[in-house]
Amino acid sequence: MGLRIMSRPCLIGLDWGTSSLRAMLIDRRGQTIEEQFRPWGVMHLPVGSFTSAYADVTSIWRTEWPDLPCLAAGMVGSRQGWIEAPYCDAPATIEMLATRLTSVPDVGMHIVPGVALRGARPDVMRGEETQVFGSLDQGKDRCIVLPGSHSKWVTMESGSITDFHTFMTGEIFAALRDHTILGTAASSEKSTEAFDRGVLAARAASGGIAPLFFSARSLVLDGQLNPSATLDYLSGLLIGDELHIARSNAKPLLIGDADLCRRYRRAMNLYEIAAEIAAPGAAAKGLWRIARAAGLIPG
Amino acid sequence: MGLRIMSRPCLIGLDWGTSSLRAMLIDRRGQTIEEQFRPWGVMHLPVGSFTSAYADVTSIWRTEWPDLPCLAAGMVGSRQGWIEAPYCDAPATIEMLATRLTSVPDVGMHIVPGVALRGARPDVMRGEETQVFGSLDQGKDRCIVLPGSHSKWVTMESGSITDFHTFMTGEIFAALRDHTILGTAASSEKSTEAFDRGVLAARAASGGIAPLFFSARSLVLDGQLNPSATLDYLSGLLIGDELHIARSNAKPLLIGDADLCRRYRRAMNLYEIAAEIAAPGAAAKGLWRIARAAGLIPG
Numbered sequence: 001m002g003l004r005i006m007s008r009p010c011l012i013g014l015d016w017g018t019s020s021l022r023a024m025l026i027d028r029r030g031q032t033i034e035e036q037f038r039p040w041g042v043m044h045l046p047v048g049s050f051t052s053a054y055a056d057v058t059s060i061w062r063t064e065w066p067d068l069p070c071l072a073a074g075m076v077g078s079r080q081g082w083i084e085a086p087y088c089d090a091p092a093t094i095e096m097l098a099t100r101l102t103s104v105p106d107v108g109m110h111i112v113p114g115v116a117l118r119g120a121r122p123d124v125m126r127g128e129e130t131q132v133f134g135s136l137d138q139g140k141d142r143c144i145v146l147p148g149s150h151s152k153w154v155t156m157e158s159g160s161i162t163d164f165h166t167f168m169t170g171e172i173f174a175a176l177r178d179h180t181i182l183g184t185a186a187s188s189e190k191s192t193e194a195f196d197r198g199v200l201a202a203r204a205a206s207g208g209i210a211p212l213f214f215s216a217r218s219l220v221l222d223g224q225l226n227p228s229a230t231l232d233y234l235s236g237l238l239i240g241d242e243l244h245i246a247r248s249n250a251k252p253l254l255i256g257d258a259d260l261c262r263r264y265r266r267a268m269n270l271y272e273i274a275a276e277i278a279a280p281g282a283a284a285k286g287l288w289r290i291a292r293a294a295g296l297i298p299g
Numbered sequence: 300m301g302l303r304i305m306s307r308p309c310l311i312g313l314d315w316g317t318s319s320l321r322a323m324l325i326d327r328r329g330q331t332i333e334e335q336f337r338p339w340g341v342m343h344l345p346v347g348s349f350t351s352a353y354a355d356v357t358s359i360w361r362t363e364w365p366d367l368p369c370l371a372a373g374m375v376g377s378r379q380g381w382i383e384a385p386y387c388d389a390p391a392t393i394e395m396l397a398t399r400l401t402s403v404p405d406v407g408m409h410i411v412p413g414v415a416l417r418g419a420r421p422d423v424m425r426g427e428e429t430q431v432f433g434s435l436d437q438g439k440d441r442c443i444v445l446p447g448s449h450s451k452w453v454t455m456e457s458g459s460i461t462d463f464h465t466f467m468t469g470e471i472f473a474a475l476r477d478h479t480i481l482g483t484a485a486s487s488e489k490s491t492e493a494f495d496r497g498v499l500a501a502r503a504a505s506g507g508i509a510p511l512f513f514s515a516r517s518l519v520l521d522g523q524l525n526p527s528a529t530l531d532y533l534s535g536l537l538i539g540d541e542l543h544i545a546r547s548n549a550k551p552l553l554i555g556d557a558d559l560c561r562r563y564r565r566a567m568n569l570y571e572i573a574a575e576i577a578a579p580g581a582a583a584k585g586l587w588r589i590a591r592a593a594g595l596i597p598g
Contacts, residue, residue: 116520116521118521121514122514122517122518122520122521122523123513123514123517124517124520124521150513165510166513166517167509167510167512167513168479168480168481168509168512168513171479171480172475172479172509172512174478175474175475175478175479176471176474178478179473179474179477179478180467180470180471180474181467181470182467205507207507207540207543207544208504208506208507208508208509208510208540209507209509210466210471210507210508210509210537210540211464211466211507211540211541211543211544213466213467213471214422214449214465214466214467215420215421215422218421218422218423218465219421221415221421221423222415222417222421222423224421238509241506241507241509241510242510244506244510245506245510
C-alpha cells in the first residue's frame with residue numbers, strides 16, 4: 001500500500017500467454033507497482049471464461065481506480081484466445097502496433113497485435129514484440145533473444161522489428177525429456193560440464209543436431225557421460241543449435257526468465273559471443289510504451 | 300499344419316524388442332514356417348515374467364519338437380531385458396556374434412549380442428545386427444537402412460558391420476506429434492506432397508532441421524500449408540534429415556516395415572538415391588545364420 005501512495009498507476013498491463021496470466025499495475029514511468037500471477041494461460045483457463053478471469057485479476061485495482069485503461073499482449077489475441085487481434089506484418093514499429101490495437105467489446109481492454117513475417121520463411125510472434133519494444137532504451141539496432149518454450153531471435157533495425165526466427169527449443173526439450181528414452185535415466189542434478197559439452201557438440205555439428213539426439217543415450221551406455229547429466233547435455237545441444245543463427249558481432253540482448261537467460265549467456269560465451277541480459281520489466285515497459293503511442297495514456 | 304509336414308523346423312527364433320515379441324518357427328533353409336506375435340516388449344511385459352512370456356509363446360512348438368534350439372535377438376539382451384548379453388564391438392562379423400551368445404540358465408534359450416561402436420561417436424544396436432546378417436545374400440558391401448523408432452544406418456564391408464549411426468526419427472516424430480503444438484492441428488489424412496516438401500526442406504537446410512520445426516506451424520498460419528498436412532511435412536523433415544548421411548552412390552538396402560520402407564525410398568528418390576527394399580524375413584534368416592555359425596543347428 002505504501003507504493004500506491006508514492007507512485008500513481010496509469011495502466012493495467014496483462015501479459016497473457018499460453019500457460020499463464022501476469023497482471024501488472026503500471027506507473028507513469030512504465031514501472032510495475034504491483035503484480036498478480038495466475039496459472040490461467042489461454043490453454044489453461046479455469047472454469048468460467050476469459051471475462052471472469054479478467055475480472056478476477058483486475059477487480060482489486062478497478063475498485064480503487066475505475067478508469068485505468070488496460071492493455072494486454074500475448075496469446076490472448078490468438079485465434080485460440082479471447083478475441084483474435086490480427087497480426088501486424090514485419091517490418092513493424094511501435095507506432096504501427098499502437099494504431100492496430102484490437103478492443104474487447106464491453107470490457108475496456110485492448111490487445112496488442114502479434115507480428116507476422118511473410119514470405120518463403122514465414123514466422124509469427126505474440127507477446128514477444130511487446131517485450132522487444134520494452135527494451136528499446138537498450139538499443140534500437142540489435143539482436144534480441146527471448147528464450148523459452150518457443151525461443152525467438154529478433155532483429156531490430158532503427159527501432160523496427162525487421163526479421164525473426166522461432167526455435168521450439170523449450171517445447172522440444174520437454175517432449176524429449178518426458179516422452180522419449182532420453183528422459184528415463186535423467187535426474188534433477190545439474191551439470192554445467194555436460195551442458196557445455198552439448199553446446200560444443202552442437203557448434204561442431206555441420207548437419208544440425210537431430211542426428212546427435214541419440215548420442216545423449218549412447219554416450220551414457222559407452223561410459224562417456226554420466227546418466228544424471230543426460231538432460232543438461234541435451235539442453236546444451238538444443239540451445240547450442242540456436243546459436244548458429246547468431247552473427248559473431250551480434251551482442252544479443254537476452255530477455256526473459258533469469259535462469260534461462262544465464263544459461264543462454266553461458267552458451268553464447270562458448271561461441272565467443274558477448275551477450276547482455278536485460279533488466280526485468282520489459283513486458284510492463286513495452287505495454288506502457290504502446291499504450292502511450294496509442295493515446296490510451298498521456299504521452 | 301500342412302506346412303509342418305512339408306518343411307521340418309530346426310529353430311525357434313525370437314525377435315524380442317522394446318515394444319513387442321515375435322516368435323518364429325524356422326525351417327532348415329531359414330524360412331519362417333509359423334509365426335506368433337505378442338505385444339510383450341521388454342518394456343511392456345504382462346503380469347509375470349520373461350520366463351512365463353517365453354513359455355507361453357514357445358509351448359505349442361515345444362510340445363511337438365521338445366529339442367528345438369531357441370535363439371533370440373533384440374532388447375531382451377539389454378540391461379532392462381531378461382539377461383544382459385554383452386555387446387560385441389564393431390567391426391563385427393557373423394562368426395564373432397555366434398561365438399559370443401549369452402545363454403539364459405535353465406531355459407535353453409540363447410541371446411545374440413548387440414553391436415557397439417566405440418570411440419568419439421559411440422553407438423549401439425540390438426536386434427538390427429541380426430536383420431543385417433539376414434540380408435547377407437543381398438550384398439556383403441553395402442549401406443543398410445532400418446527405419447523405425449530408432450532408425451539405423453549401417454555400413455557393411457566384406458560381410459562385417461564396420462560403422463553405423465542411430466537416428467531417433469520415429470521416437471522424435473511421435474513425441475512432437477503427441478506432445479507439442481505441432482500435433483494439435485494434425486489429422487490422419489496423408490499428403491505425399493507435404494511429405495516431399497518436408498524432405499526437400501531438410502535437403503536444403505544447411506544447419507539441420509531443428510531450426511525448421513516451427514515452420515510446420517508457421518507455414519500453416521501463413522496459409523502456405525494445409526493444417527491436415529502438418530504431420531506429413533514433419534515426417535518429411537525428419538526422414539529427409541537422415542539422408543544427409545547417405546553417399547550418392549550408396550544404393551541403400553531398406554529393411555523393415557513395408558510402409559515405412561516405401562516412405563524412405565520415396566525420400567531417397569528425392570535425393571536422387573536409388574534404394575532397394577529387402578524381401579521380408581530378414582530377422583528369421585539372420586537368426587538361422589547365426590544359429591548355424593554357433594553350431595546350434597547343423598551347418
